[in-house]
Amino acid sequence: MFSLLKxxxxxxxxxxxxxxxxxxxxxxxxIFFHRFSHFLYKLKLFFLARLISEVSRFITGIEIHPxxxxxxxxxxxxxxxxxxxxxxxxxxxxxxxxxxxLGGVSKTKDFKRHPSLGDNVLVGxxxxxxxxxxxxxxxxxxxxxxxxxxCGDGETIxxxxxxxxx
Amino acid sequence: MFSLLKxxxxxxxxxxxxxxxxxxxxxxxxIFFHRFSHFLYKLKLFFLARLISEVSRFITGIEIHPxxxxxxxxxxxxxxxxxxxxxxxxxxxxxxxxxxxLGGVSKTKDFKRHPSLGDNVLVGxxxxxxxxxxxxxxxxxxxxxxxxxxCGDGETIxxxxxxxxx
Amino acid sequence: MFSLLKxxxxxxxxxxxxxxxxxxxxxxxxIFFHRFSHFLYKLKLFFLARLISEVSRFITGIEIHPxxxxxxxxxxxxxxxxxxxxxxxxxxxxxxxxxxxLGGVSKTKDFKRHPSLGDNVLVGxxxxxxxxxxxxxxxxxxxxxxxxxxCGDGETIxxxxxxxxx
Numbered sequence: 001m002f003s004l005l006k007x008x009x010x011x012x013x014x015x016x017x018x019x020x021x022x023x024x025x026x027x028x029x030x031i032f033f034h035r036f037s038h039f040l041y042k043l044k045l046f047f048l049a050r051l052i053s054e055v056s057r058f059i060t061g062i063e064i065h066p067x068x069x070x071x072x073x074x075x076x077x078x079x080x081x082x083x084x085x086x087x088x089x090x091x092x093x094x095x096x097x098x099x100x101x102l103g104g105v106s107k108t109k110d111f112k113r114h115p116s117l118g119d120n121v122l123v124g125x126x127x128x129x130x131x132x133x134x135x136x137x138x139x140x141x142x143x144x145x146x147x148x149x150x151c152g153d154g155e156t157i158x159x160x161x162x163x164x165x166x
Numbered sequence: 167m168f169s170l171l172k173x174x175x176x177x178x179x180x181x182x183x184x185x186x187x188x189x190x191x192x193x194x195x196x197i198f199f200h201r202f203s204h205f206l207y208k209l210k211l212f213f214l215a216r217l218i219s220e221v222s223r224f225i226t227g228i229e230i231h232p233x234x235x236x237x238x239x240x241x242x243x244x245x246x247x248x249x250x251x252x253x254x255x256x257x258x259x260x261x262x263x264x265x266x267x268l269g270g271v272s273k274t275k276d277f278k279r280h281p282s283l284g285d286n287v288l289v290g291x292x293x294x295x296x297x298x299x300x301x302x303x304x305x306x307x308x309x310x311x312x313x314x315x316x317c318g319d320g321e322t323i324x325x326x327x328x329x330x331x332x
Numbered sequence: 333m334f335s336l337l338k339x340x341x342x343x344x345x346x347x348x349x350x351x352x353x354x355x356x357x358x359x360x361x362x363i364f365f366h367r368f369s370h371f372l373y374k375l376k377l378f379f380l381a382r383l384i385s386e387v388s389r390f391i392t393g394i395e396i397h398p399x400x401x402x403x404x405x406x407x408x409x410x411x412x413x414x415x416x417x418x419x420x421x422x423x424x425x426x427x428x429x430x431x432x433x434l435g436g437v438s439k440t441k442d443f444k445r446h447p448s449l450g451d452n453v454l455v456g457x458x459x460x461x462x463x464x465x466x467x468x469x470x471x472x473x474x475x476x477x478x479x480x481x482x483c484g485d486g487e488t489i490x491x492x493x494x495x496x497x498x
Contacts, residue, residue: 004253010439011439013371013415013418013436013439013440013445014397014399014418015377016378016379016382017379018365019379020378020379020382023383024176024379024382024386025385025386026386026389046183046186047182047183047185047186047190048181050182050190051190052189052190054191054192057192057227057246058225059390061227061246061389061393061413063244063246063385065180067180077403078395078415079390080246080247080292080393080395080412080413080415081227081246081247081264081265081413083244083246083264083291085180086179086180097433097435098395098413098415098433099247099265099292099413099431099433099458101263101264101265101291101292102307102308103263103291104179106179107176107177107179108179112411113179115442124460125415125433125435125460126265126310126431126433126458126460126476128291128292128309128310130309142478142492143433143435143460143462144292144310144458144460144476144477144492145310145492146308146309148311158492158493159492160308160310160311160324160325160326160492161311161324206474212349212352213349213351213352213356216348216352216356217355217356220356220357220358223358223393223441224391227393227412229410229412231346233346246412246413246432247393247412247431249410249412249430251346252346256465263417265413265431265458267429267430267431267457267458267475269429269457270345272345273342273343273345274345277343292431292458292476294456294457294458294475294476296475300339310458310476311476312474312475312476325419326474326475326476326477326491326492327490328491
């Protein structure tokens with residue numbers, strides 16, 4: 001919890017105090033709501049879980065499906081317009097910006113439809129990561145890029161469709 | 167109305183019940199508000215109409231101008247950041263994702279400034295469809311694409327500027 | 333103030349009255365809140381300043397850091413998802429659309445991290461302008477473009493990465 005707030009401070013040079021992050025930033029609020037809604041989801045209280053996530057969306061502009069699994073010190077900067085799907089997985093120490101989608105392309109139930117991010121992944125503002133793909137550790141995805149294929153550790157992906165820079 | 171909720175359930179594998187769609191999803195709420203604001207708009211009660219659409223934007227994150235004409239079973243998934251302009255037309259059974267804009271490029275009053283979508287059109291997250299263009303039936307537009315030219319039935323459009331894939 | 337409302341009316345053919353702009357549009361509200369939060373920021377009341385800007389984000393969907401400097405008649409159309417960073421500068425008579433980011437790419441404190449826009453700049457919906465770059469007077473940036481390099485007066489920039497059209 002405290003380490004999450006410190007991760008925000010480290011990532012954002014405009015932050016003046018941890019109190020500011022705790023009380024004013026949408027990102028930490030969205031994570032707290034999600035910890036609760038994910039707990040309800042695992043108890044199969046789907047309606048209640050979704051209610052919490054919808055309240056969170058209204059307050060923060062960030063929509064995380066109760067089923068999504070997110071790692072430690074997950075920083076969502078600014079946050080408005082972020083959408084994270086039901087079967088998405090996010091590793092530790094990831095940083096995503098406002099407008100990012102971890103979404104699906106398939107309508108098939110009961111399968112993994114959303115991406116899995118490794119650790120230390122950075123996803124730039126407005127980028128869309130779509131489908132049941134694997135994003136390696138330390139990958140950086142550029143703003144407004146659209147990624148629909150898996151990518152290996154340490155790659156930088158840019159464009160529509162997203163391609164590795166070399 | 168009931169068919170709209172079923173359309174959401176069909177399109178979104180994460181949906182557990184129609185009640186969830188009705189009460190918790192932003193999309194159906196935005197459509198209900200819009201039916202009302204469009205009715206007021208046709209009575210030339212412009213201020214009141216706009217007030218309703220602004221209340222809807224605040225609650226749902228979806229902004230539909232009261233003048234826009236939308237068809238049956240119009241599904242807006244997630245919805246935050248959607249903007250639909252005054253002279254836009256949307257056919258039946260269309261599906262658009264969060265961050266989509268059906269917008270204008272001209273400042274001339276009294277003309278059609280926004281796009282017309284046929285039936286069964288899918289517009290991916292973050293895509294911008296701009297100008298008084300015609301999007302054919304069954305067209306699919308990729309995430310974050312920018313479409314400024316008309317396109318024929320069944321095409322798939324991707325990129326900035328959006329181009330047909332073949 | 334009055335000139336700001338008129339600038340909205342001039343830019344948006346769907347506007348029926350100045351009253352509509354004043355009471356219903358998110359953009360003018362965001363500017364009023366920002367004038368106040370920027371005043372508090374200059375008094376080094378950082379927490380209070382940020383509180384005002386967060387209230388503004390909740391109401392309007394527009395996030396302007398209290399430190400940002402914006403010029404006269406700055407029109408933010410629709411506005412949901414706009415993010416403007418702490419050291420960003422916006423000239424006079426600029427027009428930006430919803431989903432636009434004037435953001436940073438560096439984590440270094442105490443330096444200028446965000447872009448400076450000249451006068452009469454237009455930034456299309458969803459475009460991201462990133463880093464301590466200079467955008468000349470009268471520049472037009474296309475929807476969903478990503479701009480990370482300075483550009484001269486009067487240029488039109490499109491794509492990912494954004495390139496001048498000729």
